[in-house]
Amino acid sequence: MKVYRPEIDGLRAISVIAVILYHAEFTLAGHTLLEGGYIGVDVFFVISGFLISQILLTEIEATGRIDYLKFYTRRARRILPALFAVVFATMPFAYYLLLPSELLDYANSIGSSLLFGSNIYFYFTTAQYGEPDTLLKPFLHTWSLSVEEQFYIGFPLLLLITRRYLKSKFLPCVLLMATLSFVFCVLTVRYDQQQAFYSPFTRAWELLAGTLLAYYEVRRGRARPRPLLAAAGLVLVVGSLILFRKDTVHPGLLTVIPVIGTCLVLAFASHKDVAGRLLASRPAALTGIVSYSLYLWHYPVFAFARLTSLDFNNGDKVLAVAATALVAVVSFVAIEKPIRYTRRNRAFWIYLSSSVVTITAAVVSAVTMAGFPQRLDQVYPPVAQTNEGRLESTFQSLNSNIRADKSVIFIIGDSYARNWSVALNNYVDADRYEVVAISYLNCKVEIKDDIVKAPSSDSRYDQYCIPFEKYINDKSLLSRTKAIFLASHRPFEYEANPFRFELLSWMKSHSDDAKIFIFGNYFQLDRLHSCLGLMFQTKSDASACLRLATYPPTNQPLAQLPFFPSDLAFNYVDIIKLHCDYDKEKCLTSSGGVPFMTDWNHLTAEFLTTLIGDILEKRTADLQSSGLLNFLVLPHARQSDRTASSQPNAGPTSFASP
Structure with missing residues (x-):
């Protein structure tokens, strides 16, 4: 005959309470309880x-x-x-x-x-x-x-x-x-x-x-x-x-x-x-x-x-x-x-x-x-979703026709590399430079014997790691590289991919004295929330996301951040300061119906294209000293080229449509 044992239920009680407290993640003095x-x-x-x-x-x-x-x-x-x-x-x-x-x-x-x-x-x-x-x-x-x-x-x-x-x-x-x-x-x-x-x-x-x-x-x-x-x-x-x-x-x-x-x-x-x-x-x-x-x-x-x-x-x-x-x-x-x-x-x-x-x-x-x-249509119009999806998909084809008679601009980074590459490619001086856009997303990068190895941590990321390893080790590309753009999540704080600055130094050592540009991030939410999710729940536009953004801190000296590369010569492009001087009332939140981000931290390609164009147009003088304008063209010049290319007998343009 089965005998009820209440002590087993007591053991169950300890277990379920522990699991509940673990998932609740109560904090005390900055420490999570019952990890x-x-x-x-x-x-x-x-x-x-x-x-x-x-x-x-x-x-x-x-x-x-x-x-x-x-x-x-x-x-x-x-x-x-x-x-x-x-x-x-x-x-x-x-x-x-x-x-x-x-x-x-x-x-x-x-x-x-x-x-x-x-x-x-x-x-x-x-x-x-x-x-x-x-x-x-x-x-x-x-x-x-x-x-x-x-x-x-x-x-x-x-x-x-x-x-x-x-x-x-x-x-x-x-x-x-x-x-x-x-x-x-x-x-x-x-x-x-x-x-x-x-x-x-x-x-x-x-x-x-x-x-x-x-x-x-x-x-x-x-x-x-x-x-x-x-x-x-x-x-x-x-x-x-x-x-x-x-x-x-x-x-x-x-x-x-x-x-x-x-x-x-x-x-x-x-x-x-x-x-x-x-x-x-x-x-x-x-x-x-x-x-x-x-x-x-x-x-x-x-x-x-x-x-x-x-x-x-x-x-x-x-x-x-x-x-x-x-x-x-x-x-x-x-x-x-x-x-x-x-x-x-x-x-x-x-x-x-x-x-x-x-x-x-x-x-x-x-x-x-x-x-x-269709539940999203009210806050994110289908046409805007389609355009953004089309833009993001162009990343994989950016390196499809690299000419050997031009200097090179490398755009590298983690998951940020995709949309930054798509947007920056619109403003690169295509008459002088070829863009090589690669991502080390979930690649196990190691530099050994002057070779970069980058096997993927999972086969799903082969689409990034295989081209990354191919192009990063192409010495002919590196030898004519004039600029390297890094687009990374919180470049001086992010604990993942700590090799990024060693990689930049290695690339520069093989280049034609390339200039290095590190792009700062835009406003971000707490990781538990997505901008599109907030828009959907509140039935509002992306300005709600900007108001609730928790990053970046306004008074944060870069040199004090844990991964700041003090031994690397680079130019930091603070996009928020250049765009709206950290005044949320003046900052853009969308472009063409596309919110500035749909998750908690990645900028959309459509918005980035508009944001970079805005910075180039309005802060030309500030960008001169950094040398960035040696590699990018201003939006009005870009528009002139596009207009000229549409005339009879005009040569083909190399700029992607935003």
Whole structure:
């Protein structure tokens, strides 16, 4: 007979509270609290492996078989009703708050979750877990549910195979699989932390740790309670939550600590000892009982709260936690508990099937309609979107016809290189110079033996890294290079790509004494918000983004910034000062219906073209001393050339249309 153990619910309570606080990111004196809260998921994995294995092993010991229909029905009752409730509740918010690309991602994440594969989906589509961008994905947390669901599919099959074909070999098989999973995890995390985080193969050992404990208890009975070991286990779990950091290699060798701690608590805790009494206390046990609903609701509540709050401060986070607790309790009482324990099987299956059909229809509609882009028409006209997309696409063709009889201007940079190259190319003196535009976006750049190596960190970025390595090592291009333009995210502050100034020095050493120009950034938002998202939510133009911009600080000496290259001769082009002298009332926010940025920091190509033209036209005298006008032409001269090229018998122009 199954005995209820409230201390397990208490352990669940610690885990879910840790995860919620981790995702809330409370701060105190500039420090984020409970950075190791993600360990709560590992504790959940061990508990799930223990309980599910205990159920199945007990059944197979008693009956010699597993009633798969009964097992998966129980799992469906446990998991799906509450999950569907969250999906239905978030759909209106998603439609009215998420941009088309975000809504498409939201729909795909729901679809992958229904297919028990959201961990796989997020592995291929999402940045590193815990990064700011991932906090805005309402269903990112379902990756762990998918890992558990994959275990629910795989473990019964393992039981069946070992029972039928490998009699008495169950324990060696589990030990072997857990060992292989652990080794694979430790090796994988070294070269692909993302895969190690999301993969069921790197997480299986945590679930199987619970399986081994369950096997022991089913075969030999529960171990005698040992207060010291239970307390030690609780210390290991809580200590990991407190001491682990975001940069702790995880999952990996150190993950053994909370896994062992969880096993010690499960094996030796009792409501008669100190650790057991703490875990079995009524508040802890009740929180553990509602832990699944709390886990399901907290991430979408936080995601939509962040989307609608311009400053998600500690006060907002407290409200979000309170809202999570409220809706989780209501969901548990009104949906999860009644459906889980109802005897009305027909009503359950009707609810389940109708929910699946409705959600599938909504997902297919969102995917088919590409996130319903017409919702943006009011703030970002379709014609403007089309023009901007056309402009941005020209980056890949800028180097298609490099002539050998002209001097060269290199435009290099990270993700900024694309639109800066497109815009600057419009003003380069094409009679004298050829433009070579390259990006080292997600390239692992290294200069060795006078050769630049730039393999991509992911095959998706080969389109940038392969041409980058090709052109940067072309000594014939470098030898006739007269100017190098760097377009980089916060060039003197950005921690990624620290090689950029070494690269500039190397290029200059191979050039015809090229001048180096580093372009400053325009106004930017906090990373959690996109300009287009703010425009969409507030139904306003991009001036709202400019008003709320948090970067750059107005009084920030460049030489004091961490990556300022004091040994490099360069000219800094402060575009905000040149354009509007940091007076937001005078600064442009759009061009031709295109906002100055659509995300939180990248300027659009259309806007950049207008901005650079404005600076060239109005601040000619200021630019003379820097030498920039030796390489660029003024807008009126550019327009004259374009007009001349349109006359009969006129030669072709080399300027791209803005």
